[in-house]
Amino acid sequence: MNQVVFNLILFTLSMLHSSKTKAQQNYSGNSILSCKNNDDAGPSSAFLYTCNGLNKSCMTYLTFKSVLPYNSVSTISSLISSNPNELARINGATLLTVFPSGKDVIVPVNCSCLTNDYYKAETKYILGPNPTYFIVANDTFQGLSTCDSLMRANPYGELDLLRGMELNVPLRCACPTYHQKTNGTKYLLTYSVTWGDNISNIATRFNIPVGNLIDANGFSTQTELLFPFTTVLIPLASEPVSLTTIVANDPPTPLGCSFKKCKSNTKVLLIALTTSLLVLCVFLFVLFLIRFLLRKRSARFVKRCLEVNNKNGVFSEEIREEIAIIEHLSKVYSFEEIKEATENFSSKNRIKDSLFRGIFNNGKEVLAVKRMRGDASKEVNLLKRINHFNLIKLQGYCENDACIYLVYEYMENGSLREWLCKDNSIEHQSWAKRIQIALDIANGLQYLHNFTEPCYVHKDINSENILLNKDLRAKIAKFAHAEESKRMITSGSPASHVVGFMGYLAPEYVEARIVSTKMDVYAFGVVLLELITGNDSITLQDGREVMLYEIIQNIIGQENEEEKVSLFIDPCLIESCRKACALQLVKLSLACLIQEPDSRPNIEEVVSSLLKIQANDMQQRISPSINKSLSLER
Template identity: 80%
Template sequence: MNHAFVFNFIFFTLSVFLSSKTKAQQNYSGNSIFTCKNSDAAGPSATFLYTCNGFNKSCMAFLTFRSKSPYNSVNAISNLTSSNPKELARINGATLLTVFPPGKEVIVPVNCSCLTNDYYQAETKYILGQNPTYFVVANDTFQGLTTCDSLMRANPYGEFDLLPRMELQVPLRCACPTYHQKTNGTKYLLTYSVTWGDNISNIATRFNVTEGSLVDANGFSTQAQVLYPFTTVLIPFPSEPASPTTIVANDPPTPQDCSFKMCKSKKKTLLIALTTSVLVMCAFLFVLVLFLLRKKSVRLFKRRVRGKKKTGVFSEEIREEIAIIEHLSKVYRFEEIKEATENFSSKNRIEGSLFRGVFNNGKEVLAVKRMRGDVSKEVNLLKRINHFNLIKLQGYCENKACIYLVYEYMENGSLREWLSKNSSIEHQSWGRRIQIALDIANGLQYLHNFTEPCYVHKDINSGNILLNKDLRAKIAKFALVQESERMVISDCPTSRVVGSAGYLAPEYLEAGIVSTKMDVYAFGVVLLELLTGKDSIALQDGREVMLYEIIESIIGKEDEEEKVSLFIDPCLVENCRKASALQLVKLGLACLVQEPETRPNIEEVVSSLMKIQANDMQQSISPIISNNLSLER
């Protein structure tokens, strides 16, 4: 009797266990996830995560994520989802530097496990942006791969207690195959993020699975089940899903909670700015050339200016200057990098992880930067831009967890380093300082107006301006650059402040607003550094103050020209032309106005600098011309 009872008990227990493993994998959440106030008091609910009813408590699982700026590269997506970047690159047929087109469905491998007895999940973290809500994080940022209810449970913050820069724990929806699915050959489950127009039939066709397996895996009542955007369905696979199964899809509409504004620089404005800039440049080139040569009459000068404006001879040269040509960057072998830098010897170290390298049997000196993390944005941008005043990327090398970027070598280092030295004659050249300022402004003008889309550098400072052997300036370090047409500039600003202290515009610090005017602000700080030779942040009465605040206090006062000259770099005092110095100081302060809309745009800055440069050259050569005329007489 006792043996029979034990046998029947064991049989009953196994029957219950196996029956739990043979039921449908999960139930589809439907549109209930949009209420954000669901309960699972009566048992696990699909409005939270997938139920922990698989054969294994943990497994490798996969998600789909549609590429969308700023999460459009291998490293950016892997950081967002806490997945392995190498595995993500491999399964998508990509490299660590790959940037996906907008809307590309990317397969994301994750470690899925039952951290509680109720639900499967893959864990990641997310830093909140401006005006955050659980709903926006779940359905916009993570595209339905998590839910509002599961976010609220995973974090100690109430629905109305979220603040910018808070860190959220994010449980991602994933699952492991049931016993029934394992016996039918299913090895992996992919969590597919539903978008507009999806149905069971077209999903099954695209992923080459049967409609019946989808119905069974998701507890659908019928193959005609209505699917809602921002929900997920599970797709069973007998082997790893591959990148050819994914497509480029249209981006879903943005939730109403989060409005986006486009860059104010529209094509019409761009055309007007370009035309104005070209005409101004042509005019000043002619004025300068004719003044130096003094061989042409005023009538001829006017006729040539009119002629050039009509024929566009100089505009063709300018178009060649600003053309966006995607050049092929060389892919170096790691052995080449090691040999060039003598195995990264200390004698070849420039600073930090930047090394001097000698390539092509000693014929070419280049700079090699060893980096970790996501550099795809910087690499792909540098491949597309082509301007003398922007650092040139020669090539790159991938080796294990490191990326090695190979740049043109800048013999005079950074502007900050150069300003700290004061022994050379070049430091005493007033004209040299103006040319450096103009080089920086020209580089920014190219980024702001002559690329499509326009770009914001976001980290202009004297340490990121490099000088070549001829002391011509080039902008470097594009890690923070962003497309300004896609920037959130009011309701949904950037989630965290990045950049260099002392150079960040107030609207970015206070509200995360990103626009080309923040580069203009940073340029104003650099311009004052160029003039004074001082750091952007100075000590006054034992406290730190911005350099521009000290200088600003004397503008508009009596003898402002004389007082300004007291702040000029001592190396320049003898050669300093006080009128030009005052003009440059006022230009710098105009760039540092608190309200971004009242700052000049970069083309206005370039125009002002060209006028100052032309006047300065005129003052320089006037004594020489007078002496020559005296000798002729």
């Protein structure tokens, strides 16, 4: 018995000695980006944090930057497998809180190293479109996991990942060492490094001595360089408090430029880019807040539909009362104003069909006037309650006899279909413009699907109903067929009551009248292919009409798919086209066009994928200029 006690004491002393000699973790640097590290010679910081703490398990914390679709207590706690009640408490929030984009959220997790040489918190993740271990580690989990640790935790090879697979995700965390415990450290917070971070400002932000931060991460000096998509450990004497810093989206990392070798002009460029993004983020947040307040106000409006008296074709007094309620948002024009603005609906002012160009406000404002007969209640009732940059804005309306005149913002470049058919121009040759147009459409749909009350399905997304302003920013128009997203119609004769363009209609709607947000995603997939190829959604092959996507999907998965896809790219884009980027867009489009609606991505996933593609494209465009600048300096 005495021998057992003696051995236990020796073991405890040896553990304490080990903890003292390994009093910190080692910072990974950018080694985690290679996805080809090994730890044959011992635990490596490119995987996770070493199991060298006083305890084998502990409560610890991570930081996660709020970003769609992970921007609420429920979605973040689900992604990280954290207790939602604790996550809400530590952030001074409620279970229903939605965080502003870019906010650092503290996430409590259980950290342990009971089975191997590394500490980890564990969660699971269902793969989305275009999955890779690198994207899951660095984009989805913001560097809180690593490519190497993901590959080790899962049985799938790098090239075997498919949408819908479930991954085991080990997250970077650690428990305090004996040395840290005796110096007052109770918790270690895993902080995800972002652009502009350095050792000094992180220490200041968390109100800890710089020396403690250096010791906790094995830094050699206070000026050691930190890399985005890596993590540092923050030693804390007490539970962390809610972080309030709002950080802009990270700019892309310039390729071919070593962080330690970049010259001063490159640093100035990166600082300028970061500053611009910060300003843009604040501006967008203010716009979001204004839109949110307006939507809350509009929710108090009367929800009765506008009614038309079928007998005499004029609007009832109830319509006038409702119009009066919303005058603070949309102007009520007199018929004389409409006639004067359109020069009595002159043919020279006709844009298309019953759509006219009008000059208002003593020649200071150009607007579009749409003349309609019959019941315009659905479109008016919806447009009065939405306010988003990528949805056409209803400026006002007028009633006269049996007609109603809707006055919209004027879109100088007409419809997307018209623009794609125009002669070549610099804008036509811009790959970046096409990606931005796709992102604009997806953002507009995301607002309709998630941020209106009730949520809506547009039902008629096509390149004719996407309008472009003078800056080639896209806005969704024509809401006459929009329906609440939960509505489902399962009866009626096929095709005869179908609304919309056949080339854009989802199969579940054509066959069973099922209306859901996934039918908009399907139509978006068709529009995205039109943006890539410049062609109509239906084309001729061997003398018969076929869907464009049917031709292209047969290429994907074949040998040299990138080269074969490039043959379908709009010839206007050849000079500026990056084939890898085009292939990513084509695969995203085909994911939206999957026949089974449940297998399609939701619009949030589409937006996320487009943002990544846009960032990669920007990175490819910026890198050559930076490399050229560096070569000139040398």
